[in-house]
Amino acid sequence: MTEAIERESMEYDVVIVGGGPSGLSAAIRLKQLDPDLSVVLLEKGSEIGAHILSGAVLDPAGLDALIPDWKEKGAPVTVEVKDDNFLVLGEAGSLRIPNWPMPGFMHNHGNYIVSMANVCRWLAEQAEALGVEIFPGMSASQLVYGPNGEVKGVVAGEFGRDGETGEPGPGYEPGMELLGKYVFLSEGVRGSLSKEVIAKYDLSAGKEPQKFGIGMKEIWEIDPAKHKLGSVTHTMGWPLGNKTGGGSFIYHIENNQVYVGFVVHLNYENPYLYPYMEFQRFKHHPVVAELLKGGKRVAYGARAITEGGWQSLPKLVAPGVALLGCSAGMVNVPRIKGNHNAMLSGKAAAEAAYEALKAGRESDELTAYETSVRSGPIAKDLKPVRNMKPLWSKFGLALGVPLGGLDMWTNNLFGLSLFGTLGHGKNDAQATGEAKNFKPIDYPKPDGVLSFDRLTNVAFSFTNHEESQPCHLKLKDKSIPIAVNLPKYAEPAQRYCPAGVYEVIGEGADARFQINFQNCVHCKTCDIKDPSQNINWTTPQGGDGPNYPNM
Structure with missing residues (x-):
């Protein structure tokens, strides 16, 4: 990428990258503390919420702390959990696990089934009412560093690079430098700028490797006679079996709709495992098939999930920059919840930045934010389940x-653990086994009624990319997919991607690796699971990618 490009710049007190719950919460809290602070929030999606995909059963702890009167202000958080079920599935039947043996924090009563996309849209309204500048359709593609190596800002809004050469094309727009006394990265899971910061400042030194899952979700309209508003069901077991971690969720929301989702932990060994097809097969279980019978799927999406927990949290701050929410990895895995911690992290980062700015400090390390996360409510949530x-x-x-x-x-x-703090060992890419040690899995063909092929489903994510731009999925070595991954791992990119981005075309000496980047739903699984760590996910032009309506 050419570096000698002249760009205009704008200066703010705080620059926030990412319009998810952590970034929006930080923006709101900064303006609550000091209305005169200048705060800008950049969102790569076409609008706030366009790239938000989550289960989601929301623990309102984050909202309560940030906006105590959220109910009076009309937050789209109205469907309280009424029925909480845990099932272990076998191929033809199920076993319900009673709720009483579970610790209290595992129960969902008092929580709400929500569309986090719509919650974020509402949070954006609150932020703008306080004076936050929000720019959707603006990808932050580069970090800007100061003279002492501190993070000073980001480059955002670059358009028009040539798809073949990567150089500026005839309609090139260089974007702007948005400079801040502090920069908050709230990009979500495996954000490209967050990854750069973690590597540059060695923020994961002494920590366990981050772990991930791939979460896939469909919204279904079902027979009103089968709909139970506020009902929550989680399952484990079939079709994944004992060794592969993961499970499902089924949440009944308004308008006779249900969220049907499936998570596969990405530390699976068998390179022939096909997470998307495991999800499709799951819907044919009698319990699920009966619920969905006569209904129709109206939306689809996929997103990686951080699963490393407490021991995988990197250091959260470096000079001028802080990692918020899932940019650091604050999901409580057994609770399947992270949005409340994301909001709490945004609030804590804002408070630390406010105090620093009030004291006349800028571009230093916000150690107060680190301390707050390590000793406050986020720690109390993550440590017991580590x-x-x-x-x-x-x-x-x-x-x-x-x-x-x-x-x-x-x-x-x-307040004690039987095991201390256990490690994770290998990262998810290293966990992939060689194809010679496994047998291919024969998945049933989708029937087009309950189960669907990937490309048909991707159409229900409303994904679009400007095709003339450079591919945002960068191969470090273009020979590796065919020369290494195909013979050694049966090139698992063909299967782990939930959007059909990667294909091997042809056989033998004629085999070639094809990247259909237009299909990409920005889940980041390829960046995580590629066994050769050869794929680098970078942000495409602003506004591109999925356009999730109510995810």
Whole structure:
């Protein structure tokens, strides 16, 4: 990328990258503390909410802390959980796990089924009313560094690079430098700028590797006779079996709709495993098929999920910059919740920046933010469940989940863990086994009624990319997919991508690797799971990607 480009610049007190719950919460809190602070928020989606995909059952703790009168202000948080079910599925049947053996924090009563896309749209309205400048359709593609190596801002709004050469084309727009005394990265999972900051400042030194899952979700309109507003069901087991972690969620929302989702932990070994097809197969389980029978799918999307938890949290600050929410990885895996922690992190970062600016400091490390996360409500949420993921990964569903549950109970009752703090070992790319040690999996063909092929479903994500731009999925070495990944791992990119971006065309000496970047739903799975770590996800032009309506 050419560096000698002259750009105009604008200066702010705080620049926020990402219009998710953490970034919007930070923007709101900054303006609550000092209405005169200049705050700008950049969102790469075509509008706020366009790239937000989450389950979601929302713990309102973050909203309560940020906007205590959110109900009176009309937040789209209205469907309270009324019915909370946990099932272990076999191929033809299911076993319900009673709620009483679970620690209190695992129960969903008092929580709400929401569209986080719509919650973010509402938060954006609150932020703009306070004077926050919000620019949707603006991809932050580069960091701007100061003379001492501190983060000073970002480049945003660059358009018109030539798809073949990568150089500025005839309609090139260089974008602007948006400079801040502090920069908050709230890009969500595996953000490209966050990844650069973590590497540059070695923020993961001494930490466990971050772990991830791939979450896929459909919205269905179902028979009103089967609809139970406020009902929540989570499942484990079939079709994944004992060794592969993951599970499903089914949430009944307004308008006779249900959210149907499926998560596969990305530390699976078998390179022939096909997460998307596991999701499609899941819907044919009798329990799910009966619910969906006579209904129709109206939306689809996919997103990676951080799963490393407490021991994988990197250092959250470096000179001039802070990592918020899932840019750092604040999901509580057994609760399947992270939005409340994202909001709390945004609030904490804003308070730290406010105090620093009031004291006349800028571009230093916001150590008060780090302290707040490590000792406050986020720590209280993540620490007691820190061993569930490693125990599940090591011992499987049948033994690992009960051991994790026991450990959560001892933490809940006595503040002590039976296991201390367990490590994760390999990262998810390293966990991929060689194809010679596994057999291909024969997945049933989608029937077009309950299950669908990937490309048909991607159309329901309303994804679009300007085709003349450079491909935003960068191969570090273009030979690796065919020369290494195909013979060694049966090139798993063909399967782990939930949008059909990657294909191997032809066989033998004629085989070639094709990237259909127009299909990309920005889930980042390729950046995480590629066994050669050869794919680097970067941001495309602003406004491109999925356009999720109510995810």
